[in-house]
Amino acid sequence: MNNQTIIAQVQFLQRQAASLLLYQSVFEGEVGKAFLDLLQTIRYPNAEGRDCLQAYGYFFKTLALQNQNWEEYLICQILVNDNPFSTQAQLALESLPPALIAAAKHDLQALQSFHECSVACLSEWVQSIARLPILPIVWYTEQQKTEANEQLPIIEKLRILPDWRDAVEDLTAFYRNYGMGIFAEYKAFRWQQGEFIGIRHPDPVKLNELVGYESQKQTLVKNTEFLLSGQLALHVLLYGSRGSGKSSLVKALLNEYAHLNLRLIEVAKSELKDLPQIVELLWNKPQKFIIFVDDLSFEDSDDTFKAFKVVLEGSLTARSQNVVVYATSNRRHLIREFFADRPRPKDSDEVNAWDSVQEKLSFSDRFGLTLTFEPASQNAYLQIVQHLVKLSNIEISTEELKHQALQWATRHNGRSGRTARQFVDFLKAEKTIAQHENSK
Numbered sequence: 001m002n003n004q005t006i007i008a009q010v011q012f013l014q015r016q017a018a019s020l021l022l023y024q025s026v027f028e029g030e031v032g033k034a035f036l037d038l039l040q041t042i043r044y045p046n047a048e049g050r051d052c053l054q055a056y057g058y059f060f061k062t063l064a065l066q067n068q069n070w071e072e073y074l075i076c077q078i079l080v081n082d083n084p085f086s087t088q089a090q091l092a093l094e095s096l097p098p099a100l101i102a103a104a105k106h107d108l109q110a111l112q113s114f115h116e117c118s119v120a121c122l123s124e125w126v127q128s129i130a131r132l133p134i135l136p137i138v139w140y141t142e143q144q145k146t147e148a149n150e151q152l153p154i155i156e157k158l159r160i161l162p163d164w165r166d167a168v169e170d171l172t173a174f175y176r177n178y179g180m181g182i183f184a185e186y187k188a189f190r191w192q193q194g195e196f197i198g199i200r201h202p203d204p205v206k207l208n209e210l211v212g213y214e215s216q217k218q219t220l221v222k223n224t225e226f227l228l229s230g231q232l233a234l235h236v237l238l239y240g241s242r243g244s245g246k247s248s249l250v251k252a253l254l255n256e257y258a259h260l261n262l263r264l265i266e267v268a269k270s271e272l273k274d275l276p277q278i279v280e281l282l283w284n285k286p287q288k289f290i291i292f293v294d295d296l297s298f299e300d301s302d303d304t305f306k307a308f309k310v311v312l313e314g315s316l317t318a319r320s321q322n323v324v325v326y327a328t329s330n331r332r333h334l335i336r337e338f339f340a341d342r343p344r345p346k347d348s349d350e351v352n353a354w355d356s357v358q359e360k361l362s363f364s365d366r367f368g369l370t371l372t373f374e375p376a377s378q379n380a381y382l383q384i385v386q387h388l389v390k391l392s393n394i395e396i397s398t399e400e401l402k403h404q405a406l407q408w409a410t411r412h413n414g415r416s417g418r419t420a421r422q423f424v425d426f427l428k429a430e431k432t433i434a435q436h437e438n439s440k
Contacts, residue, residue, distance in 0.1 A: 006125045010043045013117060016110040021103040022083040023111060031066060031073050034059040035114070038122065042129050049130030056126045056136055063119070063139045070119050070139075075158050078111060079174065082181035089175035090284070093168070101168060108164035108171075115158075178261060179286045187258040189265045191278055196265065207252045210245055211387040212380050212417065216371040217249060220326075223369060224253050227288050227324055228260050235312050235325040235366070237296075240373025243416030246328040247294050254290070263287045269296065275311045275325075282323050293327040312366040327367070381405070381415035388424040394431055 017027060017036060027036055034055070041055040066073055085104045088096055123136045154167075154174050161167055178184050186198030210217065220236060227233035238246040254264040265282075267275065272293065282289050291311075311325060376384070385405040389396065396404075408423040409415045 001124070001128065003128055006128055007043055010039050010125070013113060014039055014043070016113050020107050020110060022085050022100075023078065023081055023107045025083070026074070026077045026081055026111065029077065031059075031062045031068075031070075032077070034062045035070070038126075042122075042125050045129050049126075049132075052126055052130050053132075053136070056122065059122070060119075060137070060139045067141055069141060070117075071115050071159070072155075074111065074115050075155050076185075078108075078158075078171075079154065080180055080182070080185040086175045086180035089172045089180075090286070093172045096172075104168055104171070105165040108167060112164040115164075177286060183263060183285055183287050187263055188254060189263065191265055191267045191271050191274065194274065196281075199266075202254065202264070203248075203251045204255060205248050205252045207249075207256050209388065209391060210249055210252060210417070211384045212376065213245065213249075213373055216373060219369065219371060220249060220253070221256075223324075224257060224262070224290070227290075227322070228257060228262060230321065232319070232321055233324045234368025236327070236369040236371060237367040238326065238328045238371050238373065240330070240371075241375040241416065242330055243413060243418030244373035244376065245417035246373055248417065250290065250292050250326050250328070261287045262290065264290050264292055266292045266294070269293070272308055275308055279311055279320055279323050283320055285322065287322065289323045291323060291325045293325065296327040296329045309366060325367075376415045376417065378406070378415060381409060381420060384417050384420040385424060388420060389427070392424055392428050394424070394428055396427070396431075 014036075017039075020026075026032055038052075038055040038059045041052040045052045063070060063073065068076070085096075085100055088100065093101070119140070120138045123138045126132070127135050154170055157170060158164060158167060182189070182196055182198050186200070188199040188202035190197045190199060207217070207221070216238075220238075223233050223236060238249070240246060251264070254262060265278070267278065275291070278291065308325075382402060382405060385401065386398075389401060404427070405420070405423055408426075409419050412422070413419045
């Protein structure tokens with residue numbers, strides 16, 4: 001292929017990018033910008049083609065950082081893209097404005113031309129333009145499964161579909177069922193300074209790794225399944241001793257049900273004043289959300305609990321059916337109370353002082369469910385240890401395991417699920433290093 005033909009094809013791709021009506025932001029990420037910059041340097045190279053080589057190198061690097069192929073990256077950007085078409089896809093396809101459907105088809109046809117422009121093709125163009133004796137290395141990795149398995153059918157369809165304009169109906173169904181933007185891209189989030197931040201690598205803990213507290217686990221799972229089925233689920237307070245696995249249980253729900261459109265949003269105590277705003281932002285999303293508040297408690301002078309109360313009890317606004325709050329705490333009543341805080345007969349600061357105290361003490365009653373996690377007995381602690389050792393495939397006698405596990409609990413943080421996990425992690429590392437030493 002001569003350089004004139006290459007430049008003509010690059011010009012065509014640049015026109016396609018410029019003509020996008022809805023999906024312009026597909027190219028706003030580092031990979032997309034690097035792709036467009038590479039096209040520009042191929043079209044207008046300097047005398048020795050150095051800028052072309054540098055642009056190719058940067059494009060290669062951005063793909064390597066994403067650990068995605070160009071084609072895979074492009075499709076994923078289409079699926080999470082927030083634009084008028086993806087936003088209005090909650091309506092039936094026939095209810096969408098004809099101009100919007102036409103624009104979506106136009107953009108899909110244009111984007112397909114970028115999908116067909118593989119990195120191997122770009123490498124050949126760079127070799128020709130820069131007059132290189134050999135091809136630049138082509139970035140390729142085995143296709144990665146996305147976090148959200150629900151994306152896979154539409155990804156596979158776009159990979160093989162001859163004309164992407166025919167995918168409009170499937171794409172509409174995808175957006176309607178799974179949403180778009182950050183909630184389609186991630187399954188775990190952190191609310192930080194007024195925005196949702198996606199967590200790329202959430203805690204991988206699984207439900208089958210958690211032993212003990214079976215009744216509490218079954219109740220929480222059932223309540224979560226109510227949420228996923230569209231029923232009115234209850235807000236839950238998980239109360240009990242530290243290290244008992246309360247937080248791990250909530251996180252494990254995400255890994256169990258993310259494929260059913262469950263999402264987890266962690267909200268720090270310092271951000272609780274934003275809870276009504278968060279719920280409002282989630283109102284019309286197709287996903288189901290657990291707002292997770294870890295280690296919840298309030299000081300007497302803390303008014304943050306008022307915003308929390310609005311979410312738990314509702315206000316004039318109807319309660320959202322796709323959002324629940326799961327909070328963990330070491331305090332049953334959540335709000336610290338001192339004897340000095342109790343009203344005295346001569347107090348005149350507040351007419352109904354006792355009502356104020358009772359309101360604060362009964363705050364935990366606003367949760368529909370309160371699950372109690374008692375400190376682990378010795379037998380319960382050892383059961384957790386044995387289960388984790390089995391999952392980790394560690395070979396050790398029962399007596400030796402019991403002896404070491406009890407010693408660990410005595411020397412460290414006492415008997416709890418967290419202590420058991422820490423002990424087994426240490427034991428596994430110790431055994432692995434010993435095996436390596438013995439194999440030398």
